[in-house]
Amino acid sequence: MFTNRLPIAKLAGAVVALSAVIAAVMLSINWNGAEDSTAAPKIDDLLNIMIVVSSVIFAIVVVALAYALIAFRAKPGDESDGEPIHGNTRLEIAWTVIPTIIVLFAGGWSWKVLNEIEETNPRHLTVDVFSQQFAWSFAYPGKEYAYSQGVLHVPVNRQIVFKMHSQDVIHSFWVPQWRIKKDNVPGITTTAIVTPTKTGTYQLICTELCGFGHSTMRAKIIVQSESAFEKWVGGLKEKVPTPMMVSVKQDTETNPEPLERVEAE
Amino acid sequence: MVAAFTRPGWYRAVLCTVLAAAFGVGLVVLLRSISGLSAFQSEQAGYPQVVVPLILAPLGFLLGIGCFDYWLRWGFGLPTIPDDHSSHGAYSWKDYFKVNTDHKVIGVQYVVTSFIFFLIGGLLAMLIRAELAQPGTQIVGASTFNSLFSTHAVLMIFVFIIPMFAGMANYVLPLMIGAPDMAFPRLNALSYWMLPLAGIMFLASFLAPGGAFDAGWTGYAPLSTSAPLGQSFFNIGVQFAGFSSIFTALNFLVTIVTMRAPGMTFWRMPLLVWANLSTSLLVVAATPFISGAQFMVLLDRILHTNFFQFGAGGDVISYQHIFWFYSHPAVYIMILPGFGIISEVISVHARKPIFGYRLMALALIGIVVLSYSVWAHHMFVAGMFSWLRVPMMLTTLLIAVPTGIKIFSWLGTLYFGKIHTKSTAMLFALAMIVTFTIGGISGVMLGMVPFDIHVSDTYFIVAHIHFVLFGGSVFTIFAGLYHWFPKMTGRMYDERLGRIHFWGTLIGTWGTFIPMHWVGMDGMPRRVADYASQFGDWNLLISCFAFLLGAVQLIFVYNMIVSWRFGPKAPDNPWGGKSIEWLVSSPPSVFNFDEIPRVVGGPYEYGIPGARHAIMPGEGAEVPATQQTVVGS
Numbered sequence: 031m032f033t034n035r036l037p038i039a040k041l042a043g044a045v046v047a048l049s050a051v052i053a054a055v056m057l058s059i060n061w062n063g064a065e066d067s068t069a070a071p072k073i074d075d076l077l078n079i080m081i082v083v084s085s086v087i088f089a090i091v092v093v094a095l096a097y098a099l100i101a102f103r104a105k106p107g108d109e110s111d112g113e114p115i116h117g118n119t120r121l122e123i124a125w126t127v128i129p130t131i132i133v134l135f136a137g138g139w140s141w142k143v144l145n146e147i148e149e150t151n152p153r154h155l156t157v158d159v160f161s162q163q164f165a166w167s168f169a170y171p172g173k174e175y176a177y178s179q180g181v182l183h184v185p186v187n188r189q190i191v192f193k194m195h196s197q198d199v200i201h202s203f204w205v206p207q208w209r210i211k212k213d214n215v216p217g218i219t220t221t222a223i224v225t226p227t228k229t230g231t232y233q234l235i236c237t238e239l240c241g242f243g244h245s246t247m248r249a250k251i252i253v254q255s256e257s258a259f260e261k262w263v264g265g266l267k268e269k270v271p272t273p274m275m276v277s278v279k280q281d282t283e284t285n286p287e288p289l290e291r292v293e294a295e
Numbered sequence: 296m297v298a299a300f301t302r303p304g305w306y307r308a309v310l311c312t313v314l315a316a317a318f319g320v321g322l323v324v325l326l327r328s329i330s331g332l333s334a335f336q337s338e339q340a341g342y343p344q345v346v347v348p349l350i351l352a353p354l355g356f357l358l359g360i361g362c363f364d365y366w367l368r369w370g371f372g373l374p375t376i377p378d379d380h381s382s383h384g385a386y387s388w389k390d391y392f393k394v395n396t397d398h399k400v401i402g403v404q405y406v407v408t409s410f411i412f413f414l415i416g417g418l419l420a421m422l423i424r425a426e427l428a429q430p431g432t433q434i435v436g437a438s439t440f441n442s443l444f445s446t447h448a449v450l451m452i453f454v455f456i457i458p459m460f461a462g463m464a465n466y467v468l469p470l471m472i473g474a475p476d477m478a479f480p481r482l483n484a485l486s487y488w489m490l491p492l493a494g495i496m497f498l499a500s501f502l503a504p505g506g507a508f509d510a511g512w513t514g515y516a517p518l519s520t521s522a523p524l525g526q527s528f529f530n531i532g533v534q535f536a537g538f539s540s541i542f543t544a545l546n547f548l549v550t551i552v553t554m555r556a557p558g559m560t561f562w563r564m565p566l567l568v569w570a571n572l573s574t575s576l577l578v579v580a581a582t583p584f585i586s587g588a589q590f591m592v593l594l595d596r597i598l599h600t601n602f603f604q605f606g607a608g609g610d611v612i613s614y615q616h617i618f619w620f621y622s623h624p625a626v627y628i629m630i631l632p633g634f635g636i637i638s639e640v641i642s643v644h645a646r647k648p649i650f651g652y653r654l655m656a657l658a659l660i661g662i663v664v665l666s667y668s669v670w671a672h673h674m675f676v677a678g679m680f681s682w683l684r685v686p687m688m689l690t691t692l693l694i695a696v697p698t699g700i701k702i703f704s705w706l707g708t709l710y711f712g713k714i715h716t717k718s719t720a721m722l723f724a725l726a727m728i729v730t731f732t733i734g735g736i737s738g739v740m741l742g743m744v745p746f747d748i749h750v751s752d753t754y755f756i757v758a759h760i761h762f763v764l765f766g767g768s769v770f771t772i773f774a775g776l777y778h779w780f781p782k783m784t785g786r787m788y789d790e791r792l793g794r795i796h797f798w799g800t801l802i803g804t805w806g807t808f809i810p811m812h813w814v815g816m817d818g819m820p821r822r823v824a825d826y827a828s829q830f831g832d833w834n835l836l837i838s839c840f841a842f843l844l845g846a847v848q849l850i851f852v853y854n855m856i857v858s859w860r861f862g863p864k865a866p867d868n869p870w871g872g873k874s875i876e877w878l879v880s881s882p883p884s885v886f887n888f889d890e891i892p893r894v895v896g897g898p899y900e901y902g903i904p905g906a907r908h909a910i911m912p913g914e915g916a917e918v919p920a921t922q923q924t925v926v927g928s
Contacts, residue, residue, distance in 0.1 A: 036710070061816040062749060073745045080743070084736040091702060091732045095725065098709035103716070104646070109871070112712030114902035117651035117704075125703040126654070126696060133692035133739065140743040141685055147745060148681075194678075199518040200611065202676065202752060206818035209749040211676045215612060216517060217605025220678035237752035237820040239511050240518060242438040245823030 041093055049082075049089035056081045066232070066253075067208040068225040069147035074209075076143050083132060148223055154189040157182070161194070161201035161214040164243030166234060176266035181250045182234060185259040189225045202238035205251060213238055226253045303361025303394060315355025319348030337504075340596040342524045345503075349531050353492040361394040362485045383480070384885035394488065396480035398469050399883065401487045403783060405462025406776070408487075409455045412494045414848070416450035419443050421845045428838035430828045440824035441509035442525070446497060448512035449529060452629070453536040454494035456768050460632035461486075461543045463775050464571045466783055468547065470876035470883060471565050473556025473892045473909065478549040486542040493536035500528035511822060513622070516603030516614040520595040530593040537586040540628075544578035547571050556875070556909065558894035563908075565874045565898040566655055570635025573659040577624045577631070577666065585621035588614060612679055619670035627666045629764060631659060633771025634701055637724045640774050641705050643872045644721035645714045648899040650707030651700070658697035658704075665694045675747045684744050691742035698735055702728060712901075718870060719793030720778035723770045726801050730766030734759060737812065752822075755815030761808045773800070773851070780855070781865030785882045788858040796850045803844025810837050873908040874898045888912065 057078055065071050102112070158169040159182075167179040184190050194203060196214035203222060204211040212222035236247035254262070299306040323344045324334045335344050357363065361382075368375045385391055385400045395401060423443050426434045435443065469477055477483045500507040505523020508514070519526050551572050555564070564572075592614070594600040601607040603614045642649050649655055671679060671687040705728055716722060737759040741747050750756065773796075780788050814830045814837075815821070826834070868877040875892055876883075890912030900906035 061813065063817050069745075073749055076743060076745055077740070080740050080746070084740070088732060088736065091706065091729060094706045095709070095728060098706065098712075099714060099716075099725070102645070102709060102712050102714050104713035108713055110646070110713060111902035112645060112647035114648055114900070114906075115650065115711055116648050117654070117707075121707065122651045122654050122700070122704075126700060129696045129699045130693070133695050134689070136739065136743055137689045137692045140688060140745055143745040144684070199521075200515055200677075204752075204820065206749070209745075211748050211751055213676055213678045215678045217609075217611050218678060235818070235820055239441070239515070239822045242436075242441060242509075244441070245437060245820075245825045 036097075041097060044093045044097075045086070045089045048093060049085040052089060053082050053085040056085065062206070062209065064207045064228075065209075066226060066228040066230070067205075067210065068227055070207065070209045070227075072143045072147060076139060079139065080136065083136070150191065150223060151189040151225070154191045154223075155185065156191045156193060157184065159192050159194040159203060159214060160197065161203070161236070161247075162197040163199065163241050164236070164247040166236075166247070166249035168249075170263050170266070172263065176263050178266060181252065183252045183254060183259055183262050184226060185256040186226050186229045186253050188256060189223065192222045192224070194220045194222065199240050200238045201236050201240050201247065204235045204237040205232055206235070207232055211237060229253045229255065303359070303364050305360070305392070307361070308356050308359035311355040311359030312352050313355075315358075316348040316352040319351040320344050323347050340521055340523070340526070342527065343597050345524060346527050346531070346593070346597055349496070349528065350534075353489070353496070353535060356492060357485065357488055360488060362481075362488055364394075365481055382484075394484045396476070396484050397885065398465050398477045398480065398483060399783075399887075401483050402462050402464075402466025404487050405458055405465055405490065406783075408491050408494070409459040409462060412450050412454040413459070414852070415494075415498065416447050416455055417845055417848060419447040419450070421842065423447060424838040424841040426824065427826070427834050429835065430826055430831045432825060435824075437824040438506060438509060441511075441822070442501070442507035444822060445509050445511050445529075446500070446507050449497050449508075449532075450494065451764070452512060452625070453533060454490060454497065456629045456764065456772070457536070457540055457625075458490050459772050460571075460574070460629070460768075461540070463636070463772070463779065464547065464567070464632060465543070467779055467876055468568060468571055469550060469554070470782075470879065470887055471568055471874050472551065472554060472559055473875050473888065473894065474550060474554035475886050475888060475891070477546050478554055479546050482542050483546055486539045486546065489535040489539035489542075493532045493539065496528050496532035496535065500525035500532075503528060513618060514589070514592065515618075516592060516595070516609075516611055517605065519592050520603055527593060527596060530589040530596075533589045534586055537582050540578050541582050544575035544582075547575040548579065551575075556891050556894050558909075560894075562653065562656075563894055563897055564656075565635075566638035566649060566652070566659075567632070567635035569656045569659050570631045570633075570638070573663045574628050574631045576663050577628050581621045581624035581628070581667075583621075584617055585625070588617040588621070591617075612674075612677060615674050615677055616671070616679070619673045620667075623670040623673065624666045626763070627662055629768050630771075631662065633727075633768050633775075634659065636771045636775040636778070637705060637727055639872075639874070640718075640720050640724040640778050641708050642899045642901070643778075643870045644716070644718055644724070645709050645712035646871070646901045647708050647710075647712035648897070648901055649704065650710075651704045652897070652899065654700055655704050658700040661697040662694060665690055665697070669694060672742055672747070675744050676751045688742055688744050692739060695735060695739050695742075702732055702735070717790065718777060719788075719790060719797050720774045720870075722794070722797045723774035723777065723800075726797070727767060727770035727774065730762060730770060730801075730804065734762030734767055737762060750815055752820055753815035754811045754819045754821055757821050758808050758811035758815060761804075761811070765808065766804050770800075770804075773797075776855075778870070779876075780858070781869045782876055782881050782883070784859045784862070785865050785880075786858050786860075786862030787865045787869065788862060789854050792850055792854040796847050796854065799843060799847030799850070803840050803847060806840030807837055807844055873900060875909045878909060878911050 062074055065074060156171055160167045165180060167177065168182045170176045194212055194214040196216040198216060201214045202211060203214060208224050208226065210222050210224045212220050214220060230253055232251040234249040234251050236244060300310050327334055365375060382394055382396050384397045391400060391404055426440055503524040506525055508522065508525040508529040510519040510522050510526060514529060551568055591602040595602050595604060601609045603609045603611055605611050638649055668690045669687055671683050672691045675684050741759060777793060810833045814833050819826050819830045865881045867881050879887060892909040892911050894909045896906055896908050898908050900908060
């Protein structure tokens, strides 16, 4: 058995030491920025678990490679061959089965987190998001839909269900501090769920290539107390009777009416 | 003079190209006039008077250069010579500019052509990094920027990585299996000649009104269906690149299945052959999907078929499903041949049999099977049917298992070997193991839906794809080019320059693509011409490393060109390999073998006294293994 001929304890020690160092450094850094929604800490925990697992895997590869290069380097002038070892069934089974368990564990945990962050609360607030090249607008529920352009107000500590509509091409709604992203797809309504946990001002970033103005397609988000939010919505002047979307037909030859209004679902 | 225009060749090619283009324009004008429309249509997405010639002119070129001559003669009942070898083999540099049916000439044509596109694509990357070095707009505007990164990706994917692997396998694979050529040499030539056409078409789109295609290499509808004319160049260029790929894959499949030398059972094939068998299985079944997707976009653009037009019965998300049904297997098309190369290089330079050979081959097949069931992991935030995310996540994570098997088996191969690092090929192979592991780890993280929701379409994705495509595929390409350079050219390259190139590439790759993970997680979206000033310092650093990475590639170019011309003569077997390509002369004779070799054992029988992989004609079975000359030690 050739495992007897390797300093297994030393190698394992090196793997533990290296993975501890990598994991310690990586865990000490806040990679994803501020955690300002209920989903954010859960997603970051998932990231941290993966950092630990990945540090071990990476350390195994690096230590294994480094030791091989130190111990099995050919001496100058040595043109002989290595030992004719064709494999080791136990080892091969181990590195098939163990990674399978690890990735299924990661998958199971992800599934759990996914269900948690997408669970709807009966006391949620629905906000419609409309995107177009290269601007965002938002409609708030009420007797009449209040409408704001370029700025989104939401209450803190209340679940918000965004119903997203696009008027032209695909855009994507991303707020890094909330860890939430969803494409706005023309022709269908997509949904994203978020519960902001901190008041403050954020930026909404478009993350799906939508044309020359893509990189500047931003909107301001203001998270405020529920009372301040109600007051702000009440004071909105611009109102639309119903969430609507405007679809622009490309072909003016066959459609003399360039603009057509389509009811969203 | 008339004779020059009737013989296959460049004169006739130019003539046929012009005639085909003129015919295309005439056809459009005629049909539009009959229908009572204006002769020319210059709507943003239309331009049939450009699109139709764009399809016909390359076909005219292929006809003129002589790709179809034999088949047409045969089809029209004209006399043909079945064993006509007049277009076989290269006797002067001019033969590389003709339709040639020799797999070795085609291999070199492929490698050189796709490397030229690599340099052009790299130049575009340098422009991208120059613009992104500082926040704000300095060098190019937002529209041009979108064209730059779209063209960069398309050149690198469709006319560099995929055909580069096809080219290397074209050269090496028939030699490895003991075949005198590919199964269909004329189809092979046709495959090659479609490649430069595709590349030129992608680049020519910069001349189109409205600029080059700028909807990304993914060309998502409806951005692509309403984009300016340049998008049609992409739609059509992909058809030529795609058909080239499919024909080559068919050729590899038939060659591998039917033309192996006597004694070469499936379990005696080198892993490079297994890798190309797996890749070809992916190409033949998946590539038609991207051809189809781009045809549908093209038809939406010029015939208003409304496949992807919302509000007219079309469905926007279906484009993404069709596109990724090809484009996810495509990432394995871009790495599996590289896996094969790494197996060859590591085994030879560690003087060891591949650890767990059968499991390595089965892992390739496992990746092929799984890779058809993971495509929607590109669409976790796309608004598709939400339940589909979970099974796609699980299959995506599981694909890490066969990939891990490859990594661990390469490491296992090194143990108790005699590792030689004198060859730059081995350095790239060893570096690829570590670099690709990082790309694999970030890939597993991206497969986890909640984390993917956060980093989807950010610089984290850019970091991941470049770690697997540059740190993975391109490293394997360099490993392969250095490894088989002596075989292809009959000359040795300069190892000192090779080492400088290796270290520069390694540092450049890590320096460029590691920080991209960080800015992505921290909030920088991808495909942006401008970004928040908080990312300015990191981007400047990334750009500096990118310029280093770009600059050291010039050392490689210099090394290859000068060594090809003036390098010391290469021995037949400079690395002491066992597989058949090392048992023939460097470069091999026109028909590879005077007589087909006999395969008597596995391909990696290092360290077993007297063990042989193949016996060349003229040798007896009992001849002991001869001491191979090894240079450079």
